[in-house]
Amino acid sequence: MTETSEGDKIAATEEPASWAVMYLPTFRRWGEKARALPPLPKPLALFLTAVLGILGLLVFITLIAFAVRITGRP
Known part of the structure; x- marks a missing residue:
């Protein structure tokens, strides 16, 4: 060993x-x-959660738009 x-x-x-x-x-x-x-202060934690959520939604919408585009359906 x-x-x-x-x-x-x-x-x-x-x-x-x-x-x-x-x-x-x-x-x-x-x-x-x-x-x-130490844990983040609550306002900062809420702000970061909101920012990450918005970024996640943008990625999801982008993937859906790409899937619609490559399949050729409106």
Whole structure:
């Protein structure tokens, strides 16, 4: 067994490490840092939610318009 830089033990093999062994410890570390942050103030959270919702609707409408265009139906 060998250890990664994050301290996780992995089997020592000649083949390359899997995606999970290489990246999941990094995602876990980022998650711990994100959970340590204080929550956003309510007005800012509501504003960001509204902005993301509007962007989502624009993407959805764009995809529908593209689908109508490529199928040739009005």
